[in-house]
Amino acid sequence: MKRRRLLQTAAGLGALVVLRPVAAAPAPAPSPVLDVLVQGFANNQPVGTGRVKLGISPLIENGNAAPLTVTVDSPMTAADHVKRIAIFNEKNPERDVAIFTLGPRAGRASVSTRMRLATSQRLVAVAELSDGSFWQDRADVIVTLAACIEE
């Protein structure tokens, strides 16, 4: 009887451990700073989520040079292409990171660069398409060595 109780408890604990991360996963906290920047870039047009992919490692060891890639799902034809891509940050001294201008000659809407990160924060990439629509993607990063601390 004792053994059965023990097994039941163990199974229950196991389920708790398995379920906990799902239950505890917080909804992404709102980011009013980024919302304002995105709205400013999009001239208050509605901004959809998707089509844009902001690729950056979630854990940045060196905030002085964090590689990032922005890719937009677009055929890049004269009729349907990406016009601009902007990247903004939340907690660096300046909000802008870079604004890229593309066109149908790009062939593929993918740009890579390296950026500085002053602290752990959230980033956003916004793309303006030739049909006038705007799309965004956000990414949270944890920075272990912040930029701008060594002289």
Next chain:
Amino acid sequence: MARTLVTVPKSAKRGDVIEIKTLIAHPMETGFRTGDGGSVLPRNIIRRFTCRYGDEVVFAAQLFPAVSANPLLSFFTVATDSGTLTCTWEGDNGFAQTESVALTVT
């Protein structure tokens, strides 16, 4: 003259999407750091990058202090004709540099 590196495939087929990687040696001083004696180091960054394929601009970028030192930019273009890719970097204190590479399209 800052050292630059522009990497393109040696040759490409017409219509191929090719990757162009550019790198330039530049401190990208943010204007937020303090130097010896506590004075703020003045901002010195590259503000603008343009890549022309022949005469047409295929890619341009506006950069801010959040871009790392020795800025790397990697992007794509469609190989249309044999020609020259001209990359131009412009920045603070009248910084301007141009680098050209030849591209052979078969």
